[in-house]
Structures are given as C-alpha cells and as structure tokens.
Amino acid sequence: MIYMDHSATSPVDPKVFEAMKPYFTNEFGNASTLYSLGRNAKNAMESARQEVATIIGADPKEIIFTSGGTESDNIAILGTARKLKNKGNHIITSDIEHPAVEETCKYLEKNGYKITYLPVYKEGIVRVKDLEDAITDETILITIMHANNEIGTIQPIAEIGKIANERGIYFHTDAVQTVGKIPVNVIEMNVDMLSLSSHKLYGPKGIGALYIKKGVRIEPLMYGGGHERGFRPGTENIPGIVGLGKACSIANQNIEDNARKLTNLRNKLIDAVLEQNKDSYLNGHRTKRLPNNANFRFDAIEGESLILHLDFKGIAASTGSACSSTKLEASHVLLAIGLEKEEAHGSLRISLGIENTEEDIDYAITAIKEVVEKLRKMSPLWCGTI
Numbered sequence: 001m002i003y004m005d006h007s008a009t010s011p012v013d014p015k016v017f018e019a020m021k022p023y024f025t026n027e028f029g030n031a032s033t034l035y036s037l038g039r040n041a042k043n044a045m046e047s048a049r050q051e052v053a054t055i056i057g058a059d060p061k062e063i064i065f066t067s068g069g070t071e072s073d074n075i076a077i078l079g080t081a082r083k084l085k086n087k088g089n090h091i092i093t094s095d096i097e098h099p100a101v102e103e104t105c106k107y108l109e110k111n112g113y114k115i116t117y118l119p120v121y122k123e124g125i126v127r128v129k130d131l132e133d134a135i136t137d138e139t140i141l142i143t144i145m146h147a148n149n150e151i152g153t154i155q156p157i158a159e160i161g162k163i164a165n166e167r168g169i170y171f172h173t174d175a176v177q178t179v180g181k182i183p184v185n186v187i188e189m190n191v192d193m194l195s196l197s198s199h200k201l202y203g204p205k206g207i208g209a210l211y212i213k214k215g216v217r218i219e220p221l222m223y224g225g226g227h228e229r230g231f232r233p234g235t236e237n238i239p240g241i242v243g244l245g246k247a248c249s250i251a252n253q254n255i256e257d258n259a260r261k262l263t264n265l266r267n268k269l270i271d272a273v274l275e276q277n278k279d280s281y282l283n284g285h286r287t288k289r290l291p292n293n294a295n296f297r298f299d300a301i302e303g304e305s306l307i308l309h310l311d312f313k314g315i316a317a318s319t320g321s322a323c324s325s326t327k328l329e330a331s332h333v334l335l336a337i338g339l340e341k342e343e344a345h346g347s348l349r350i351s352l353g354i355e356n357t358e359e360d361i362d363y364a365i366t367a368i369k370e371v372v373e374k375l376r377k378m379s380p381l382w383c384g385t386i
C-alpha cells in the first residue's frame, strides 16, 4: 500500500517507537514519585519537554502535555473564555478551522459568546483587513489555524499575531499541521498559545502539547493533582511524551530537507494531475500551502468513489478531512472557498509523507488518471470527452 494520507495521521517512526519502549516496561515509574524509578520518568519527560519547546522556539516551562491537538485547542479556547468572561465575550476565528476549534467555538456561541468567522475567499486565506475590522472592545481571543488540514493553505499568522498583540488580545493558533513540516517559531509568529499533535509528525497517537506563553492566564478545564502546572492534572503519559519528544527532535533536524523534498514531489504531482486530467482543478493556494498537501477537484466525479477505486489500486488518500469523510456532508472548508456542494464532493486530498518516493508519485499520477477516466465513463454527469 502507498500511504498518502499524512494529514489524517502518520506512521510512528521506528526510532520513536524504540525510544518509547523502555517506558512501557522497566521504566514504568510515576513521574511524581521521589525514588530513582520516578525520577527517571520525570527526567525523560523533561527532556521531551525541552525537545517540544525547541521545535517551536519556546521555553520548556511554556509547554503543557495534553492528549493531542483536540484537547490543546479546547484548553486554549475554553480556558480563555472562562478566564476572561468579565472582560468580554467576543472571539474571532476563521471559516475553515478544524472541528476541534470550530465545534468549541460553536459551543461557546450557544452559551452567550459572540463568534466572528472570518471568510477565506477563493484561495483559502484570511485577510488581515477583515480581522482588523472584526475586532471590538469585547474581543478576548483570536484563534486562527496555521495551516489547513484539508487544502493546506498557510495563514498570515505573524501579521495576525502582531495585531492581536497591539490590541492586547490573546492569540491562539492550531499548528497541528505545520509543526515538524515547516519552521514554526512562537516568537516570530507572535502567538500566545499554540496547539500541536504527535501523531501528525511520526509520533504516537493520543499525545500532544499546548504552548502557553509566559504571563498568559487561562483557566484549566480539569481539576486534580496539579500536574502540568495545574492545566492538565493526571498521571503523565510518559511513553507518549517520550515519543512526542523524539518525533520533534527528529523532525527538527531534517525540517528544511524534508520540506524541500516534499515540495518537489507535491509540485510534480500537482502539475501532472492538472495536465493529464481534463476539467481538474487545484483547491487552495498554489504556493501558500503545506509542502505535502495537494487537494484536487474533478468535474463529474464523486470523491468517495475516487477514494475507493484508488484503494483498490493500493493508494490511501482522502476526500475532505478524515473526520468529515465518514459523514458524507460537503466539507465546510471546500464550501468556504466557494465551491458548490457537488464540486466539493468531487475533491481528493493527497497528503504526502517523508517515506513517499518519486515512484510513488508516478504510480499515483497514473492511478488517478485511470480512475478518473473510468468513473467519468460511468458518470451520467459527464458529457465531455475524456
């Protein structure tokens, strides 16, 4: 099988798995205990915290381990809303957030908060002017993702952060799709909070982190033994934390080379697919996108059939996000960039990973062409020639 769905999840790097192993067996200590077994766990956790901090240019004291991107997003948004409810009730986000942000904002909307969803226009990118216009005296939080998980577009985070800073508004970004893929630096990006997740960067599932800048005050969502500065009580998932740390350190060493390699593969794929398939289009911005993301749209094709036929040919790809592809609803991201429902349903997301080769790309180009031709021959919607 050729795996091309890395925005959904990535395989665990064997070096990451090796690093985790001892913490399931001999080194099983509780990091809160005082004897050497516990201290070993604590030390492993603190080196992992350093590695996570390094990949985003933060101080280790600013890193909280969580169960993943979803939890990090929830703590940042709900934690701010609860802490600042007497200061204001307005939150600004975008139309194309991951459900972990989108649904959290909708929950707040049902509970008395006002949410502004910024448009992203045809190319899937928010405009700073719209953000400036949306800010009111009541605005307590801006939460806008770094890169989108479906169409890969990268937002002008540093500019947004600068405005948020000047206005004294907390700024959170969901950087789950970018950490480990492109350089991320919390200082340069002017962010107060940033979410990341291990399983999108060749680490294990069920572990992630939230960066909370020194001085930023939010409420915890859970109460207990005071772990993770009180933000995330509960005995720490040491094997997961060690895995995340190792994944960050590996990704950080190779970030430029990997980004270059993936960009070349992605460009080859995009150029060939658009050239070889009539009435095919690229969703999202041509260059302001993740190095590993290509999202296509084919007239008169149904995305689900495309995925299943590619699966027969040994390729794992996706329609919208993994979460929406089981719902059979049109992706809110594709609708937000102005596609009609039918157009959104004819979309294909390919997200490459570092183990993909040039041969994989050649194979995918041919497979996509064959499947598109086959489906169009069967499609009542298709009137053109192939």
Ligand SMILES: *Cc1c(COP(=O)(O)O)cnc(C)c1O
Pocket: 007, 008, 067, 068, 069, 070, 071, 098, 100, 145, 147, 148, 149, 174, 175, 176, 177, 197, 198, 199, 200, 206, 207, 208
């Ligand atoms: C995958 C993903 C999440 C959720 O992360 P989990 O660790 O699976 O909870 C959040 N945001 C984005 C952009 C994602 O791609």
